[in-house]
Amino acid sequence: MESVTGDTREKLVVERVPKGLFIGGRWRGAADGATFEVEDPSVATPLCSVPDGGPLDALDALEAAVAAQEAWAATAPRERGEILRRAFHLLLERQEDLALLMTLEMGKPLAESRGEVAYAAEFFRWFAEEAVRISGEWHAPPDGNGRILIMRQPVGPTVLVTPWNFPMAMGTRKIGPAVAAGCTMVVKPAPQTPLSMLALGEVMAEAGLPDGVLNIVTTTRAGEVVEPLLRDGRVRKLSFTGSTAVGRKLIEQSAEQVLRTSMELGGNAPFIVCRDADLDRAVEGALQAKMRNIGEACTAANRLYAHRSVAAEFTERLAARLGGMRVGRGTEPGVQVGPLIDAAARDKVGRLVDQALAAGAQPVLEGGPVAGKAGYYYAPTVLAEVPADAEVCREEIFGPVAPVITFDTDEEVLALANDTVHGLVSYVFTENLRRAVWFAERLESGMVGLNKGIVSTPAAPFGGVKQSGLGREGGRVGIDEYLETKYVALDM
Structure with missing residues (x-):
């Protein structure tokens, strides 16, 4: 053929x-x-x-x-x-x-x-x-x-x-x-x-x-x-x-x-960027964890937490990378973001973004539904200053939306990361071994990606805790x- x-x-x-x-x-x-x-x-x-x-x-x-x-x-x-x-x-x-x-x-x-x-x-x-x-x-x-x-x-x-x-x-x-x-x-x-x-x-x-x-x-x-x-x-x-x-x-x-x-x-994966993270690796990991399968993955980074000292740079670099991704039919050369599975999925993503904006989130990359296409397209979106209790942080997004929340201490972000009924996977980016082990032992999830945006492999046990x-x-x-x-x- x-x-x-x-x-x-x-x-x-x-x-x-x-x-x-x-x-x-x-x-x-x-x-x-x-x-x-x-x-x-x-x-x-x-x-x-x-x-x-x-x-x-x-x-x-x-x-x-x-x-x-x-x-x-x-x-x-x-x-x-x-x-x-x-x-x-x-x-x-x-x-x-x-x-x-x-x-x-x-x-x-x-x-x-x-x-x-x-x-x-x-x-x-x-x-x-x-x-x-x-x-x-x-x-x-x-x-x-x-x-x-x-x-x-x-x-x-x-x-x-x-x-x-x-x-x-x-x-x-x-x-x-x-x-x-x-x-x-x-x-x-x-x-x-x-x-x-x-x-x-x-x-x-x-x-x-x-x-x-x-x-x-x-x-x-x-x-x-x-x-x-x-x-x-x-x-x-x-x-x-x-x-x-x-x-x-x-x-x-x-x-x-x-x-x-x-x-x-279901999942509600936290993606934690510590103050000592390698931002090149963190941005690349965020792209993998957020955009694999157009964000329609239970392992997708759902809540992105960035330390206040690196949050602005991380958010800007992530938005620049996501904004450069080509949206279109998956069979077309160079396309990196295909359609969502159906109209209901697209509408749900839009609703979560609208609610976050109404709650005070700031748009860094304004994506949204793509006009002029017959399919169920939603362009990558990045939100900053997202309230930790916004619905977009509580509900599984299943789409190309990255809400970024700032934090000040490891203890603070650990509490935020664990504040969910879900516990499938967590991601942590840090160059400090002691901090990495501290998070890995305390995060309430069945899997942890340390400086990695993809954890799935047939050779490792895949599964979660809690709900x-x-x-x-x-x-x-x-x-x-x-x-x-x-x-x-x-x-x-």
Whole structure:
């Protein structure tokens, strides 16, 4: 497809993706024939239609997963790992087409989409290696009477609910460990970005994943589809990435069957620039932490705290860099800021900025909605002198807006940073080792970036504390979420 360019290539990439529910190794329509349109947010027009699955489709998918569970759990770890390894290579071979597909359905610039495909593939490589390292224990108890055997076994059929902002990486971050551990799956992707997950399902089938191990139900009826699965006694685990509000509901529904749950929920990340920070590194880190994925990331820097002695220079330099970023359709050369996912997202960002200005914030870079474009564009915006209690500092922005708050002491900014129900990630920029460790130990978050604006890597445990979630994805502990521990007492 390399010789095909422009609109023709975009159409071919979209046409190539299977447009069906993937259940038991077959592509099919919804039981009631319902469909929904997938929109290109850069031009606010439909790309295609996919099945709008309902409760019957979800239960069919679960039936397929349950039927495949016993044989899949008995599959050799090396075989499971090799399937993931083949999928890793297939994703890299198709990186350009998959990146274009992602850009078309969610808007991020092509360079970022290419990066996400590579990042997504790395989860498969990581868990291909973890599949053969599932281990247990064999030892004598303290009194020497008998032996203790500890085994690790797959938890069983799982429900995976993925978000729209990283439609492929959030899929592989869940599918990878489930496959490695020997669990079957029912996946519900976000309705805004089903195509990336359908393409991923095709890749997994080509990599040799047996029928029924991975099942995909695209739908706009999330509640109708997910709740019956969670209340069905055959599901043993739920992994969800999304908002805290939805996460709370899913935890409640999971309680009936006492399901294992992994929750990666909302964030409100503080980004702290200390008085001794290297401002070059701090500005670069702020660009990464704020503008990755157009700011539509749970790890995005939501509140930027700058020490009073460096606040003006930091804010001006950040505004200059953000003001130089090109806004446009993600497929266009040189574009660095694509559209937000939909009109509601754009309007929410605008509301938060308006409220901050009304509360006394000062505009340093006036961005705002972009006139003359059909898509959902919002240009980068920088605000100074933002009151610490402004709503823009309390609510997850999910857009290219950087509110800067000044502080005077480390103790003051630590209290401000921790003054939130969320605790996913924090960022600290300082050249003082003692100060860095002081913050790292006291910040109430599951992850801390020290002089780094990006913390995500398949090799590290990703997750939050407080209302930002439960459990960890990635790293050596990522597979633990899909394994049960069984103890056997032996009489010798």
